[in-house]
Amino acid sequence: MFKVKELASYFPNGRGATQDSIQIREVMTDTRVEKKQSLFVPLVGENHDAHRFLMNAIKMGAVAALWQEDHELPKEIPTEFPVFFVEDTLRALQETSSFYLRKVNPVVVGITGSNGKTTTKDLTASVLQVKYRTHKTAGNFNNHVGMPLTILSMPLDTEVAVLEMGMSQAGEISLLSKLAQPRHVMITNIGESHIEYLGSREGIAKAKLEILDGWQQGSFIFDGDEELLRKYHQTPQAFACGFQSSSDVVINDIVLEENRSLFTIDEDLYELSMSGKHNVKNASYVVTLAKELGLTVKEIQTGLKQLQMSGMRFEKHMGLNGALIINDAYNASPTSMKATIEIILELKSKSKKILILGDMFELGAHADQLHKEVSTAITEEISAVYTVGEHAAQIIEGMKERNLDIETKHFKDKDSLSHHVQQQLNSDTVVLLKASRGMKLEVLLNDLLDE
Structure with missing residues (x-):
């Protein structure tokens, strides 16, 4: 990943061997899991404070730590152990992931939506890995803690990072998008999830559109059948995908079978190894992105067939x-x-x-x-x-x-x-x-x- 001394330019207030070339290979937030050569980031939650587990983190493989400066450092910590003092460890985790993202410099794909974002993330990675070294969000690591950890688990040779962005409140996707700076973004749909906090589907649409806050003007791919996104049809580099003929990318000839779906886009036939009309639309987003990234129809067809889904999804x-x-x-x-x-x-x-x-x-x-x-x-x-x-x-x-x-x-x-x-x-x-x-x-x- 990176060396301890690389952190010193971002977090200059430290003690111990902060200028050393000690290699950091992982990030640890949970001291119950052994992680050799790791950076320990003690997060403070509503019901827990991981700062009290620093000694255990060292036993489990931590070779350096971020440390919130309003906490007293335990006296038993070895003098040479590198500690970087920060105002807020969560924000420092996010800054570390931002630094690492720039270091690896992959093409970033950001995906959000009320439903289907994990399926679409899995589909996207399945297709793009046919041509590129691809890293994707694991499980549901899609929030202000999970996405930085996803980025920091990325191999150095990653060419494409597929990042799922979740939310429950307004402003959360804006933070993630600004952090990830995605070149390509997708909004799978606008549903009713989180309507308790956002008040209406219009409020949900506004929150999902925050993904454009960090967008780097690659492609913007979204549900062309959604009225609340209609005004974005004329946005430069926007691709509305849907069943209606008014979409930029029109899905035709849909055949739904028990274990697969068939559909055409631009007269090219695609087979998806899952059923459901909503999954066909998710696949249309991926086909559109893959074409933008230079994949052939044959490569896309291969990727759709080899899909591996995240757990507990059908x-x-x-x-x-x-x-x-x-x-x-x-x-x-x-x-x-x-x-x-x-x-x-x-x-x-x-x-x-x-x-x-x-x-x-x-x-x-x-x-x-x-x-x-x-x-x-x-x-x-x-x-x-x-x-x-x-x-x-x-x-x-x-x-x-x-x-x-x-x-x-x-x-x-x-x-x-x-x-x-x-x-x-x-x-x-x-x-x-x-x-x-x-x-x-x-x-x-x-x-x-x-x-």
């Missing part, structure tokens, strides 16, 4: 009695929940279709209404809908208002829910698990899977 498992269990419980919003239900409706291999749906978070005063609206995606091809949580029962209420002839039941706890579902599993059954991450619906897998 994971397929063998369930009891030969049932298919689909774990899509990493996160949920009204838009993504409806889109996932549509994929289940398209499944031809199973005729008995059970939906297990839990609460979607951060919807504030809109929660009941937005949960109820999920019912509009449900048809009588679904065999049963079971809900759990404070607001998810509204999905069933919406179904009752539409007089759907489907078995429904709301459960107060996951144990009774899993027991009820276990009795119904056979080789003709598919079960979907979908809810916000905090609902931890994935715990049901232990009871539903064929071990």
Whole structure:
């Protein structure tokens, strides 16, 4: 990565061997995980302060540390151990990642959106790595702490960095964009996630558009079917991708199958190794970017086929009695929940279709209404809908208002829910698990899977 003495030009107030050529290979924020040749960055949270673990960090491999100057340095720290005193360790972590990003100097791709940003990030990396040495955000490391750590885990020979940018409040994506200085940016869609804090879809759109605050005028790729982004169609270097003919990049000839999707752009046929119309649109963003970065149609087709998804996103498992269990419980919003239900409706291999749906978070005063609206995606091809949580029962209420002839039941706890579902599993059954991450619906897998 870099040498200790390189930090001295950014953080001149230090003690110990701060001018040494000691090699730093990793960054440590959690002293429970051994990291040899690492820089320890003690972060201060609401309920913890990692400064008290400096000695443990040294035992676990730290060779230097950032240190918040309002904290007293432990007397037992070796005199030669390099310590850089900073006003705020989080800000210093971000500054360190900014320095390292300039050192490596990759093409930076920034991705945000209410839904689909992790899928699009995975797709982007899968395609671009066909031609370039590509580094991407791991898991959900997409916030003001996670993105700097993603950058600092980048190999020195990285040519393209694909950075996912998440948020819950206005101003957060602006910070990330200014930090990453992306040459290319994507906004996957404008949904309802975080409407509790942002008030409206217009407020959400404004927050997502903060990704342009650090944009370096490469390409700006976005949802061409979204009215709230309509005014950006004429922006220089903007590419609106969508199903409507008014888009710059128009998606045609869509064929949705159980384990893949086919579509054309500019008469070129692409195959995506996942189903769903929303995933086809995500793939269109990636096709557009890849062409901008010089990939051939054949290279793009190769990348789309070799996709490896992040965990708990439409994971397929063998369930009891030969049932298919689909774990899509990493996160949920009204838009993504409806889109996932549509994929289940398209499944031809199973005729008995059970939906297990839990609460979607951060919807504030809109929660009941937005949960109820999920019912509009449900048809009588679904065999049963079971809900759990404070607001998810509204999905069933919406179904009752539409007089759907489907078995429904709301459960107060996951144990009774899993027991009820276990009795119904056979080789003709598919079960979907979908809810916000905090609902931890994935715990049901232990009871539903064929071990």
